[in-house]
Amino acid sequence: MSGVTEPRKWNVLLTGGAGYVGSALVPKLLGAGHGVTVLDLYLYGEDVLAPVAGHPRLTEIKGDLRDPETVARALTGCDAVIHLACISNDPSFELDPELGKSINFDAFRPLVRAARDAGAKRFIYASSSSVYGLKDEPDITEDMALKPLTDYSKYKAMCEEVLEEERAPGFVTLTLRPATVCGYAPRQRLDVIVNILTNHAVNNGRIKVFGGEQLRPNIHIDDMTDLYVECLETADETIDGKIYNAGYENRSVMDIARSVRGVVGDGVALDVEPTDDNRSYHISSDKIRRELGFTPKRTVEDAVKGLVDAFRTGRLPDPMNGVRYYNIRTMQACDLS
Template sequence: MSESAKHTVLVTGGAGYVGSVLVPKLLAEGHTVRVLDTYWFGDDVLSSVAGHPRLTEIKGDMRDRETLERGIKGATAVIHLACISNDPSFEMDPTLGKSINYDAFFPLVQLSKQHGVKRFVYASSSSVYGIKDEEKVTEELPLKPLTDYSKYKAMCEDVLEAARAPGFTCLTLRPATVCGYSPRLRLDLSVNILTNLAVNKREITVFGGSQYRPNLHIQDMTDLYCQVLKMPAEKIDGKIFNAGWQNMSIADIAEAVKAEVGPDVKIVTSKTDDLRSYRVSSEKIKRELGWEPRYTVPDAVRELVAAFKAGKIPDSLSAARYSNIKTMNAWMAAQKKAA
């Protein structure tokens, strides 16, 4: 990597599921990294790089302007991952969710421009499309978000586009559902939760099963963030790209998990009224940026199985830290108690 391609990168949410895999990669590529995170899911998720001379960890809330400025001053790039993630977590406290996912986005973008950030990468979501009948859901289709979580994700895309200016390169990525092992592991995502149940209960319950979900391995997701930091500005400025890989039905994901975990795993199918399906096409990002994922859903399952066998995922069926909703419940209870 040339000196000109090295950044001082602020990663908001850098101690989260994706961030805790991304941050070590950024350091390995020669970047200086600042992590701004509340560390709700543990202070040790970046232990593999703790004390690194090019890493600064800022434990704080990005809604606090002083904390935010501390993270941004001197940064040349921002990768914005921080949010209340997924619909159920957002709906637990919509006011909190809006304040983090939308209201805080304005000062983040404004201060980034003010302090000379050259490149801003925003993690939106493939959920902004809502339900589509099309086999290939492309970036050209209209957005019809169904929930407040996805609505504010889409609205932030507009905020970033309005702020775009010469010298302030802006890129929006719409990731599929990420899967695979992370030091800040989530076991509330489709592939991960089915693998957890298969390994530890030897039984998977599938609700419906015909619903499709777009999936992306966490290694591919984090590789993409690293790659866009090095790409010429004209290739990514003002662009919006889906970032996904395998569109699979829930039933097919369950079968893929069983194939990796063992033939004794039982799959039980239950009826559901929620038959929403999501597919995304990632042809545009392959065509324009040459990006193509390397890892599959079975790769993610094998990775998780190995982590279970190595004892890296203790208390996986009960510990709150693997679930965004359970962790938020605990945090909200602590806040009420403190008040």
């Protein structure tokens, strides 16, 4: 990436480090020489970080980011924050909107302030490309008005504003708006588009597509996690106060389904059903390429191949029924309040 400075070693507080993205990011941060403190409720399993547990530069704190004392403890010795923790899709947010708001929005400003007051120099926030809502323009760029369609997306957008309000000299803030992430990670999500289709192709032998012309923006989990690491290495002045879309391929659902079938095998049946829901989402990731030199390297097909390998080697047991692969099922099963 451009604007990359002399590699600096950070002590990073990673909220949500035991989630889908976090479970792939923690080993990369450690591998890059950073210290990592994970603050997470471990809703998706206590063993998610088992491969790196006990690493001398890793601290794991099981706790709630809504609790100020826990946050203060987690921030001790940290000089950067990457904030991933949240109720991270529409259905699990809708399940208990008050709970969702308390985690995704109400706790956000206190977390940012606590980080700044504790001396953190950098705060990287995982927003979402869903903040744009539906748009007809061919290129959805960062300067366009946000018209979030759901509460999950609305609060994602509102946190961006809070972060800008709390930005201060010496406290560098950066917002990323990721596309939908795909591919294998130690804590697997099977409720996001590429992963859903791959699961059904491998384990059911058929994929069902509703409509199919709708566009979806995608980014491979290894590109997404590379980006977080690279953002730590980028100069303050390059990223301070910035907002970037982060996606690779905008592809139609049908196109993704065909790619999945292409990787899994022609024996996979592809059923197409009509739908009234023709919502299309797509983003432009030109700005992040232009300004940070970030170009994703992995395709949707790469993500599918990684998942197929994980299924076939038994790393994702009970993929249809396992509660932890599905955020909504986990939230239904846990009694978080």
